Amino acid sequence: MSNTCQSSRREFLSRAAAVTACVAATSPRRTFAAPSDRLNIAFIGVGGRGGSNLHTIASDTGVNVVALCDVNGKNLASAAERFRKARQYDDFRKLYETTNDIDAVVVSTSEHTHAHATMPALKAGKHVYCEKPLTHNVYEARAITKAAADAGVVTQMGTQIHAGSNYHRVVELIQTGAIGNVSEVHTWVGRAWGLQSPEAAKANGDIVSVQDRPTESMTPPDYLNWDLWLGPAQDRPYHEVYFPGPKWYRWWDFGNGTMSDLGSHWNDLAYWALKLDAPYRIEAFGDEPHPEIAPASMSATYRYAARGDMPAVNHHWYQGSHKPEIWKEKQIPQWGSGTLFVGDKGMLLSDYSKYLLLPEAEFVDFQAPEPFVPDSPGHHQQWLEAIRGQAETASPFSYAGPLTEANHLGNVAFRVGQAIDWDTQAMKATNVDAERFLRRMNPREGWSLT
Template sequence: MANHLNRRDLFRRMAATSAALAASGLPAWAAPKSANEKLNIGIIGTSGRALGNIDGVKGENIVAVCDIDDLLLGRASDQFSAAKTYVDFRKMLEEQRDLDAVVISTADHTHIPAAVMAMRLGKHVYCEKPLSHFVSEARLATKVAAETKVATQMGTQIHATDNYRRVVELVRSGAIGPISACHVWCGKTWSGGERPKETPPVPSTLHWDLWLGAAPARPYHPTYQPANWRRWWDFGSGTLGDMACHLMDLPFWALDLRHPTSVESEGPPVHPETTPHWMVVNYEFPARGDAPPIKLTWSDGEKRPSQLAESKLPAWDTGVLFVGEKGMLMADYDRRILFPEADFRDFKAPEPSIPASIGHHAEWIVACKTGSPTTCNFDYAGALTESVLLGNVAYRLGQKIEWDAAKLKATNCPNADTYLQREYRKGWAI
């Protein structure tokens, strides 16, 4: 695997790219004026989170749209009347030789089959979070991206906000001293349910077998699609998979985290079909240079870090808490507070040093055209996704994992392989 780009160097390069674009007289996002300079983009998935992603790239040439639901596909076709329509992304990628890039906003289990195929065909890829459904898939995506050298970006859109930048600067400035613990929590929950016994007819507009893709075959039921697939192990990754790439992104960025050395999870009894309504995951990350090892704890559903009550901190439903020798820093998407507040009454924040984002989607578009870096490329996003999904692996195994990231192995538990990777249905192998 290629060495990952130092995050500070990445931002220096992005700033240089932005400066060059400004000097050229082009707008900040560098959208070319003539149609033939625009990217030819294919859209895979057109509803839900896809709507925001489509909005982020609609200034380019949308030449193909793909969805497994004819009704949704028709709506997308109405918006992009010149685009060719598909129900099978494999056919789209095989036929549309003029594609420069694709945007993938499907259910988790389809992310990597689509992304890897696209990258191997030389297409730039924007893919929603979590990057993959299995740990091994994230590693494969990282490897293929490095080999093909295409521009990649995972859809952690909050990474582009000013608030995240200011939090990263506070952490790196030493405002709360060396940090050895971090708590991340989310009150959301995707959980529960038994496999339905009834088999209602497949809606006339839905291509059910194509929606299943690489996942094991099962009869259609509306409890799976749309949206609720997130709580089924075969298709989604529960609350952890849905939200941790957004929230754990902040400590990963601020603390330069990469791979944990161990992962241990707790929650209600494991269900073979569906994800739990709460989970607590303890990650241990090694020292990075002079920075001490980090214990990062994820809590979701009804669980909250005990520090919120013990330290009389605000009862936010979602947040990140950095615990340092000199104090604590609490943040969410658009807030940040230093504690104890009395100790930081006269504190002066460091001058901003991380350049403002040109926009999460715009960053990727510029990268497709110029080769400039993106901040959530598959090297960074792959490691983040691997760590996130290891929490589910430890939970389903019911034991602590000692993790060897180089070998992609749980050294103390050979059975972990069952949950690190999967077999693909015939016709869907990567």
């Protein structure tokens, strides 16, 4: 690496660390104000989750769909049937060649191209809604967080559960001391997408059970632009084990397995309620890491320092067959997925839609605090209202970026094979060389993030 490149990277890290050191950092927001009072929005990725985002956001009468983009011709044709006046693209890089009539962009591509579809919008000063996880790796999360702060636009990561009333009530209970000081949290999910035996894959409802990268090639479907789908990932022949989604989740080149898929939703609750920032130490447990495929089952422990009047806390993550000891010993209800907060005055168990204060007998007469987390009009609608200057988003990139970083660090520790001591300012592990897992080292030509 040249001295110039090293200098540029040091300068980038210094600037970026200043942004993410404070999750609640604020910046001036560009709100929408035009005679037509309509938002012109471009949609990148319009099938699956993207199709759902398109349907929900476009149902707002103040939204005008001006551009559609998808590498899947079937998805694009289907969306274009409804929005006949919208420009059509299969390459989002070409979409960004004409942005004068675009106010905002919705990104719903595969995980490995989230940052690449988001960064041009931020640089052009466009508001962005991006599906979870925000990025494919730690370096991208830091870069997107900084770019959003610089742009001063309205952003939202697609963690729809964040808008639900159950999460709101849990945050209120934890932050008002319902169970006292929390020094331990356990989050587990039953899903097990990743490396596992064919028998386990069938039992867990996995999509594929291959153990290594296929050596044979297959002809891509005629409606799929495989080269554009690969994006920044190194070229490889098409095979049905990668496409369609969610098959690609399990491959490191394209996703980060269960942690990346569900960590955005499940770790969000503890991150929000406990005002977490950057962990200083991360350790992961599981089978020997595979060079190509994320693990189906694993666990990780994040150690966070004290924050204001909140004590230091250890956050434990479990996926697949891994579960907390207290769960395995049946000392708590056997929920398939959940988050357990352990305080010095009790425990709180939550999933997406319900929560319990434990031991239940000790909380029979408990009076919940008056709600102080505002109700959400809906995760998508909140983003639209924020653009119009009528609200604030609940999961802006200033929050979602650091959350995404923390999630990725669990996988980084797993792939390194040892605990990592994390220096968030320098964006590096201080006790081991983890650089190759923090960023995509060799993106394909034409796919640089900068």
